[in-house]
Amino acid sequence: MDDPLTTTSQGSKSPTFRLMDVSSLRALDQFTEPFDVVIVGGGPSGSACAYWLAQAGWRVCVVEKKTFPRVKTCGDGLTPRSVHQLRAMGLEEAVAAVGHRYEGLRAHGFGASLEMSWPEHPVFPHYGYTITRFDLDGLVATHAEAHGATVLTGVEAIEPLDLVEGGAGRLGSASGVLVQDKEGVRAEIRGRYLVVADGQNSRIGRALGTSRVKEWPMGLALRGYYRSDRHDEPWIDSHLDIRDPDGRVVPGYGWIFPLGDGRVNVGVGLLSTAGAWKGVNTTKLQEYFVAQVGADWGLSEDTSEGPATGGRLPMGLAVGPRVGERTLCVGDAAGSVNPFNGEGIAYGYETGRLAAGVLGEALSFEEPGRLSLYEERLDEAYGDYYRVARAFVRLISEPKILQVCVASGLRVKPVMTELLAVMSNLMSNSERGPAEWGFRAAASLSRVLPERAWNAVFKTSDISPTNVG
């Protein structure tokens, strides 16, 4: 099937989207038969799930409340893990035509700086891209449609249909969703299975019974765009210490991601455990950060493209239950962001693909019970890694510990390069270095220690970001 992705000929790199924008659900008469799978949300996780199901021949419908292209608050950074998934979907060329390729990470902290290329890896590429979500998300959704998925945009899922509560540890089940278009017209879209891919707020997931483990870390981040002469640098920048006007280190980290289109994406992030949000002022944190790096990057009110916007990052598979009799949660709706680095796009693509795999099995064998394989595959893919990550971020959320680690680590390039591989989940099985061994040792420990004991080993005082601003 032809891919309808095109780029405009006037020199603009932005792709053109031709998704079905259902301005009136009266046009939905054609969808009276249940779909094999209905997916709520057309972000990375929902569109990837739709692509893999559709290219396997299943009848799939994505319901997306926004119309592409749409702005989405994000750092706009794709690591090699994301690039790998986009390549697997046949989209790397389209992303390269619009995005900016970069080679690695430049880390700064406590007076030291270090440039680290992405590691060579047998599976993942040794480069990443930056690309705005305005450009990226529509590409993937359109690609899914080109492979046979029905993608309805401008249509919001209001509530699950025929909701049956899931009971202990089980997601509720439903036979589809009630949807509403922009004119307020409502319709029922039915499917044999329902995938929840509606992001961190997850209205439909919560209706089916999901909640977040409050004791586990959660991210809060804010970003804004600035015009900058340094927009096409080959490194993404990460600052591990942010300072207030008096030079005191405040909890949080900052990033500058060059977009290659005259702009840079500048943002700040905070990690927290339960209750630590109270009094956090991320807007102030962003102001401090822009003041700290502004002269180097030409950031000012004059070069700002508008006020910063923020969002939450549910991490480490902290959201569940994720499997019901005929339902699955993917991406942020399952809390799949990597706690080590706040990366969520790759994990959206991956969990969407894992879900598509088990749905394909359940549909082929007509055995809904096969959905339980999804939880097993998530555990296989991320269980140990996320257990270590959750403990690790508790540790480095403590500024004093972070300072010691960063101040000494940034001066030892091999250690930091290994750490980059661990934190970006780019370890290779065949070429194990000290970081892999360290990670594996910690992973073994996490397997023998119950969660409570593991937390106690790493227990540090909760961060108190109330002093920010």
Ligand SMILES: Cc1cc2nc3c(=O)[nH]c(=O)nc-3n(C[C@H](O)[C@H](O)[C@H](O)COP(=O)(O)OP(=O)(O)OC[C@H]3O[C@@H](n4cnc5c(N)ncnc54)[C@H](O)[C@@H]3O)c2cc1C
């Ligand atoms: C400030 C910030 C910076 C970040 N930076 C990065 C980064 O640089 N790299 C990275 O990898 N990750 C980053 N992340 C994380 C990343 O944005 C998410 O993990 C990722 O978007 C998750 O994809 P998703 O498909 O699960 O959810 P989303 O991307 O949130 O997609 C959900 C979709 O569902 C739609 N939807 C929601 N409710 C409904 C409904 N009721 N009916 C129909 N449609 C609905 C939404 O419109 C949306 O399109 C960042 C997050 C934040 C907040």
